[in-house]
Every structure is written in C-alpha cells, then in structure tokens.
Amino acid sequence: MSIFFYTAVGLISATFGSLVGLGGGIIIVPALVYLGPLLLGQPISVANAVGTSLAVLIFTALSSTLTFVKQKRVDFKSGWIYFITCGPGSMLGAYTTQFINAKSFQLSFGIFMLFMAILLIIRDRLKPLNVKWRIERTYTDSQGKIFQYGYSLLPALAIGLAVGFISGLFGIGGGSLFVPAMVLLFRYPPHVATATSMFVILLSSIMGSFTHLGLGEVDLWMVLGLAPSAVVGGWLGALIASRLSSSALLWVLRITFVVVAIKMIWEGLTIS
Incomplete structure (x- = not known):
C-alpha cells in the first residue's frame, strides 16, 4: 500500500505541478497530512509534510526544468535575478514554519490566491x-505568435523574495504567486512563465530543504518513496505543457488557481 501511495502522490503532484509551474506541493502536503495516517499508519505533522514536500520538489523541478530547457522556454537571465532574493526567502520561510499560525496564514493567502485567479480570468479584458x-524580452511560441514582455530589477527582486518565502513556508514551490505575477505584471507568455518559474523553484527548493533538514522536518524515507515518480511526473507535465497552446495553458492556470484558493480558504476556516 505504501509503494502505491508514494507512486500515485509523487506522479500526480509532479505532473500537475510542472504543468502549471506550481511544483506539486499543493498536493503532496495535504496527501501526507490527511492520508498518511490512514495509508501509511503514522501521523505526519504539517512541518514534516512541508519539509518533505519541499525536498521532493527538487526532483520534480529538476526533471521538468531539463525538459523545458530542451524546449528553449526557460528565461535564465530573469530566473537568476529572481533567485537572488528567492533563495534566501525560501530559507526564511522554512525557518518561520515553526512559529507562524498556519491556519490564519492559509486563509489570508487563499483570499489573495482567489484575487489573483480573478485577475487571470479577466486578464483579456484588462488593459496592459x-x-x-x-x-525587454521577446518570445515566439510554437504557433509563431510573438510575445513581448519585460521587467525591472527592483520589482523582480521583490517578487522573488515573496515567492521564496511562501515556498519555504508552505512547501508548495511558490509558483502560485510567481506565475500570475509574471503573466499579469511583466506580460510573460504563459509557457515562459511556467518554465522559468520551475527553474527558480528548483534553486530555491534546494536552499529551503536544507533549512527544513536542519530543523529535522524532512523524512528522508518519504523523500525516497516519492522522488522516483516525481521525476517521471516532472517530465510528463512539462511534455504536456508543450502540447498546449498559450490560451489553453492560461485556462489551465485559471482553473488551477481557483481550486487552490478555495482549498486554502476552506482549510483556513475549518481545520483546527
């Protein structure tokens, strides 16, 4: 049962996470906390679930990033800029896990996520x-459509810090904030936003995982159980993303963020 559980959770979370640039922790963390006691026969604390999820995220992000690199969709120049603050932010978020009231933060972040989802839904009606x-950057997708996007140093560093902090705090990769910010604020095409997000998540998850490991919040046996299917899922999600048009991928993002927002608001209101 444990092998099936690890395989299913790793594959589903990584496939979905790399498809939309989230990383997959939004599935791994609740699966470990709520299903772990039933299917693994042991209770798993939120802190350990977050730390373990972030460690597994290294394998997911590595697999999907390598695939995105082959597709030439990763903007490395902007990715390294985001990482300047995203990496330290991830370590700070991981350290803060032991102090923060996760319930109230989930509620607040869920409301924020819902707001970002609404912005993505009405994006086509908003003036740029x-x-x-x-x-300034340009990108031509597989259909020959040319996108123009850009960013400035200080806003990019601020977003990187916020993303890193959320990544380390919740073990979800931070893409839930990263991708919509890149798409809405800097006008990144969805494919580039997703791919670049996974590259930055790869780097920041390594730093955040070391902090969680130092705090004793990473179960290495669980990581070994989840990692193999997460590698496959990371590759599969990136492959699926390459088959979708920019508009189709944007709709996947919209639906995903609505679901994630509702889940986090629900947990913030109901779970003790």
Missing part, C-alpha cells in the same frame, strides 16, 4: 500595464 520596463 502602461509600463515600459527597463529590461
């Missing part, structure tokens, strides 16, 4: 931000 960013 009248901002000429200092750094």
Whole structure:
C-alpha cells in the first residue's frame, strides 16, 4: 500500500505541478497530512509534510526544468535575478514554519490566491500595464505568435523574495504567486512563465530543504518513496505543457488557481 501511495502522490503532484509551474506541493502536503495516517499508519505533522514536500520538489523541478530547457522556454537571465532574493526567502520561510499560525496564514493567502485567479480570468479584458520596463524580452511560441514582455530589477527582486518565502513556508514551490505575477505584471507568455518559474523553484527548493533538514522536518524515507515518480511526473507535465497552446495553458492556470484558493480558504476556516 505504501509503494502505491508514494507512486500515485509523487506522479500526480509532479505532473500537475510542472504543468502549471506550481511544483506539486499543493498536493503532496495535504496527501501526507490527511492520508498518511490512514495509508501509511503514522501521523505526519504539517512541518514534516512541508519539509518533505519541499525536498521532493527538487526532483520534480529538476526533471521538468531539463525538459523545458530542451524546449528553449526557460528565461535564465530573469530566473537568476529572481533567485537572488528567492533563495534566501525560501530559507526564511522554512525557518518561520515553526512559529507562524498556519491556519490564519492559509486563509489570508487563499483570499489573495482567489484575487489573483480573478485577475487571470479577466486578464483579456484588462488593459496592459502602461509600463515600459527597463529590461525587454521577446518570445515566439510554437504557433509563431510573438510575445513581448519585460521587467525591472527592483520589482523582480521583490517578487522573488515573496515567492521564496511562501515556498519555504508552505512547501508548495511558490509558483502560485510567481506565475500570475509574471503573466499579469511583466506580460510573460504563459509557457515562459511556467518554465522559468520551475527553474527558480528548483534553486530555491534546494536552499529551503536544507533549512527544513536542519530543523529535522524532512523524512528522508518519504523523500525516497516519492522522488522516483516525481521525476517521471516532472517530465510528463512539462511534455504536456508543450502540447498546449498559450490560451489553453492560461485556462489551465485559471482553473488551477481557483481550486487552490478555495482549498486554502476552506482549510483556513475549518481545520483546527
């Protein structure tokens, strides 16, 4: 039963997580906390679930990032800029896990996620931000459509810090904030936003995992159980993403963020 549980959770979370740039922790953490006692015969604390999820995320992000690199969808220049603050932010978030009231934070973050989801839904009706960013980029998708996007150093560093902190705190990768911010604020095409998000998540999850490991919040046996299928799922999710058009991937993002927001609000209101 444990082998089936690890395989299913690792595969599903990694496939879905790499498809939309979340990382998969949004599935791993509740699966370990709520299903672990039933299927593994042992209670798993939220802190251990978060730490273990973040460690597994290394394998998911590595697999999907390598696939995205082959597809030439990772913007490494902007990715390294985000990581300057995302890495330390991940370590800070991981350290804060032991102090914060996770219930109230889940509620607040869930409401914020719902707001971001609504922005993604009405995105086509919104006027683009009248901002000429200092750094400009262009990207041509598989259908020949040309996208122009850009960013500036200080906003990019601020977003990286917020993403890293959330990643370390919840073990969810941070893409739930990263991808919509990149798409809505900097006008990244969805494919580039997803791919670049996974690259930054790979780097920040390594740093956050070391902090959780130092606090004794990583179950290495669980990591070994989840990692093999997570590697396959990371590759599969990136492959599926490459087959979707930009508009189709954007709709997947919209639905995903609504579901994640509702889940976090529900847990913030009901779970003791």
